[in-house]
Amino acid sequence: MEKKNVIKDKSFAFAIEIVNLYKTLSEKKEFVLSKQMLRAGTSIGANVRESEHAQSKADFIHKLSISLKEANETEYWLDLLYETKYLSDIEFQNIKPKISELLRLLTSILKTSKNI
Numbered sequence: 001m002e003k004k005n006v007i008k009d010k011s012f013a014f015a016i017e018i019v020n021l022y023k024t025l026s027e028k029k030e031f032v033l034s035k036q037m038l039r040a041g042t043s044i045g046a047n048v049r050e051s052e053h054a055q056s057k058a059d060f061i062h063k064l065s066i067s068l069k070e071a072n073e074t075e076y077w078l079d080l081l082y083e084t085k086y087l088s089d090i091e092f093q094n095i096k097p098k099i100s101e102l103l104r105l106l107t108s109i110l111k112t113s114k115n116i
Contacts, residue, residue, distance in 0.1 A: 007105050008052070011045035011067070014098050018042055018074070021087075021095065030086050037077035043070040044102060061113050068106040075099045 018041030025034035044067050051063035078099060082092040 005052075007048055007102075007109060008045070010098075010105065011048045011102060014102060015042045015045045017095060017098065021091065024091070025081070025086060028086060030081075033077060033081055033084075033086065037074060037081065040070045040073040040077060043067075044074065044106075057113065061110060064106060064110055064113070068103070068110060071099060071102045071106055075103065 018038060022034050022038040025031075025037075047063050047067040047070065051060050051067070054060035054063055078087065078092065078095060081087045082096075087095075
């Protein structure tokens with residue numbers, strides 16, 4: 001039986017939400033900011049997946065550091081889309097806790113991995 005990987009599962013579920021949110025924003029004719037959000041938001045999980053097959057501990061830390069940076073950037077785009085009224089209160093309140101949780105999880109994994 002495969003061991004549960006919380007960050008892998010949550011980052012993949014988040015990527016699905018980001019893709020669906022991007023579709024909604026495209027219907028509102030918002031393409032520039034939402035494309036940045038799409039790129040950064042789906043990159044989180046992609047780098048988490050890459051970290052699973054890291055060549056070394058340093059490579060693992062590097063991949064997850066990229067995920068953390070992409071999560072931080074995603075949070076920026078979500079905040080900006082919300083403040084510019086492209087995201088409704090409901091959309092924002094649904095996704096904001098999820099990106100915050102990913103940021104906390106990635107930070108915690110990196111601190112543990114670096115033995116801080």
